[in-house]
Each structure stands twice: as structure tokens, then as C-alpha cells.
Amino acid sequence: MRKIALFASGSGTNVENIANYFKNRSDVEISLILSNKKNAFVLERAKKLGIPSMVINRDEFYNSDKIVRILNEKSVDLIVLAGFLWLIPNNLIEAYQNKIINIHPALLPKYGGKGMYGDKVHKAVVENNETESGITIHFVNQEYDEGKTLFQAKCQVLKNDTYEIVASKVHALEYEYFPKIIAEFINSK
DSSP states (O other): OOEEEEEESSSHHHHHHHHHTTTOOTOOOOOOOSSOTTTTTTHHHHHHHHEEEEEEEEEEEEEHSSSHHHHTTTOOOHHHHSSSSOOOOHHHHHTTTEEEEEESSTTTTTTOSSSOHHHHHHHHHHHTTTEEEEEEEEOOOTTOOOOOOEEEEEEETTTOOOOOHHHHHHHHHHHHHHHHHHHHHHHHH
């Protein structure tokens, strides 16, 4: 049994999509949903899905081993960041070397780094007249969006596309590919 912890800061649409993708697999379990925001809608999704969840604060995340201990107690094999906006601390990266995966709503290395998330990315893509955007699924390291790329998928950005249209295209790619790439990663181990 492979156990996954999902980290999210927002509404949790990718979390719900991943949980639903794996819910009928006997070899994979979503063991924990962790959020850094006590009012994030992802916590409501966790209740609805029947998955344990917890909220962490900045001090315990960055200045203690509490999260590593909790993940070890739950025998978590893989951490998946699904819209989690904090930089992952070194103790967690060391404990889960090449076992933390993130999704970014652009074709890295473009439009990555601190502060580049959600609509900020899509607005930048449109403002810079890009002809394509997409998703990048990558390992997490000590820098925002600089870990080794596992997978990219592209979508066309048309001349008249608004950032909302680009966001919609990118979300469709996230929903289609993120669970599949997680499954491929798990199956390769």
C-alpha cells in the first residue's frame, strides 16, 4: 500500500480530483490532506471525501520536525503539492528526497518562482503574448519551481484568449494528467 499526503492552500479541486482518481485502488491511499490555511475550502473537501486533514501554522512547519513526525507516523510514501503555496523546508525535503511532487500552471522554467501562482501566472502568459502554456509536474527542491521536471503538457494560447480562458485550458490539463503522472510515479517505484 502506497500512502500519499496532499498539501493544499486553496479550494482543493486538484486534491478532490486526485482523491477520486485513487479511491478505488487498493494499492494507494490518500492518508492526509494538509493545509496552511484554516479556512481553505480544501478542508471541506477533505471532510466530504472522508480523508483526515490538518492545518499547520508557519512556526511548526518551518521551525520543528512536527510535520515529518506526523508523516512518518502515517507511513506516508509520497507528498503531493496541489496548490500549496509555501516553500517546503529542508527537513521535509531531506526526509522525502525525490518523493515530493508539485504541479505548476505553466511550462517551467517560464513563469515560475516565488509569487508566481494561479491567475498571476495566466495573466503573465497573456500579457507576454505567449502562444502556448500548460502544466509542469516536477520534483520539489529547496527553490520554488526548480526541481527536476517529470512531465509537461501544453495547450495553445490564442491571440484573443483572456487569462480566464488560459486558466480554464490549464486546469483541464491539470485534471487530466496530474493523477495519471502520480500513478505512473508510484508504479515505477
